[in-house]
Amino acid sequence: MHPNHLTMRDAVWPLHVRLETLPPLAAVAEGRATREEYAFALSVLHGFLVPLERGLDAFARQGQAGEGLSAHLRGRQWSRLALLEEDLSRLGFDKDAREALPLCRSLPAPTSPAVALAQLYVLEGSRLGGKVIASRVSQSLGLDASNGCAYFSSGGMEVAAYWTGFRKLLEDHLDREAAAEAADAAKGCFLALEGWLRERAG
Secondary structure, X not given: OOOHHHHHHHHHHHHHHHHOOOOOHHHHHOOOOOHHHHHHHHHHHHHHHHHHHHHHHHHHHHOOXXXXXXXXXXXXXXXXXXXXXXXXXXXXXXXXXXXXXOOOOOOOOOOOHHHHHHHXXXXXXXXXXXXXHHHHHHHHHOOOOOOOOHHHHHHXXXXXXXXXXXXXXXXXXXXHHHHHHHHHHHHHHHHHHHHHHHHHHO
């Protein structure tokens, strides 16, 4: 049986590759962004992360998640919004400026455990990739978790061990039908992010 995280990876891979070429994230991922470009990229990510995390929090409160997923959502180790806002603050965005940033309106809210897990998968996949980006940002801009790169650094979390635990959650909560639903939802999340990046870069 194909592991669920690989089913989802295969579903989103072409979209993932395409996203890596889009501004404003491409320059950051390649380690060639200026400080101003980096700050703008974080502000764009903020506009996507806020509705994504709000949707997951709202789904957790609805009581439809099941015991294991519900505990995972309530624990909120998956959340990195506070880290992103810390970075924005260090890069010159005060509270009023952060609250005034535009938000993505096209991301569907989770309506089932499969959709919630799909959106968590996108978050956790970005956490893995973030470690590579953090290294490049450190080299190009001299930023680390203490002065503007906490989001990509995941605040120093042991990412590999956390990813292993999340993969188990996917296997425990998704049968074949739910895994197909989750794969479609993950693609939808990537497409919403792509649309948001194009809108903000436009």
